[in-house]
Amino acid sequence: MVLTLLGIVQAFALELLWTFVAAEDGLMKFNAEALFLGLQSLSLLLAILAVWLVYASAVARFVWVPSFSELILPFWIGLLQFLTIELIGPESFAFWLLLVAILFVTLQWIGQTTMRKARLDPENASFFDKTNPATWRDFYSVYLITLAILATSVLAWVVGFSLNVKIFLMIVLVVVLCVQLRQMAAWWARSVL
Numbered sequence: 272m273v274l275t276l277l278g279i280v281q282a283f284a285l286e287l288l289w290t291f292v293a294a295e296d297g298l299m300k301f302n303a304e305a306l307f308l309g310l311q312s313l314s315l316l317l318a319i320l321a322v323w324l325v326y327a328s329a330v331a332r333f334v335w336v337p338s339f340s341e342l343i344l345p346f347w348i349g350l351l352q353f354l355t356i357e358l359i360g361p362e363s364f365a366f367w368l369l370l371v372a373i374l375f376v377t378l379q380w381i382g383q384t385t386m387r388k389a390r391l392d393p394e395n396a397s398f399f400d401k402t403n404p405a406t407w408r409d410f411y412s413v414y415l416i417t418l419a420i421l422a423t424s425v426l427a428w429v430v431g432f433s434l435n436v437k438i439f440l441m442i443v444l445v446v447v448l449c450v451q452l453r454q455m456a457a458w459w460a461r462s463v464l
Contacts, residue, residue: 274330321455335389337388369424
């Protein structure tokens with residue numbers, strides 16, 4: 272049920288992103304702003320994919336009873352995604368980064384709470400019997416990435432960045448998202464052994 276709901280929300284997010292990409296004349300030019308918009312759109316596509324993979328891999332692999340908040344979270348994620356898509360562009364970069372940080376933390380929280388619940392169900396023992404529970408140390412990279420995005424958001428708000436700096440930051444964000452997707456693939460491969 273949660274996956275069905277999330278699938279609907281993700282379809283709307285993809286449609287909204289596609290509508291932006293198809294209608295944005297700035298993407299068809301060969302300049303720095305087009306590069307920025309393209310990288311921002313790519314990062315949102317990767318984020319939509321990451322959201323889907325977090326949920327789909329958990330649902331496909333584990334059994335757990337979702338809590339009431341887990342039934343509401345797809346709407347929260349959708350809201351964050353819709354806002355980030357609506358705020359595409361260099362003018363609202365600081366607020367956009369803030370929303371990306373919130374989305375990143377939300378996904379990490381969902382993944383961790385799902386794993387804690389799934390660990391309790393005996394049907395998942397084949398995986399969790401050979402996997403230690405996560406500790407705070409396992410989330411250092413999450414803390415660092417989140418703090419870096421938040422600090423960059425504050426700096427962008429206070430100081431402002433040139434378009435070239437924003438392009439560089441978008442490249443970094445796309446790389447971080449690709450690394451996250453790679454880690455999800457490694458986790459999936461480990462979970463089905």
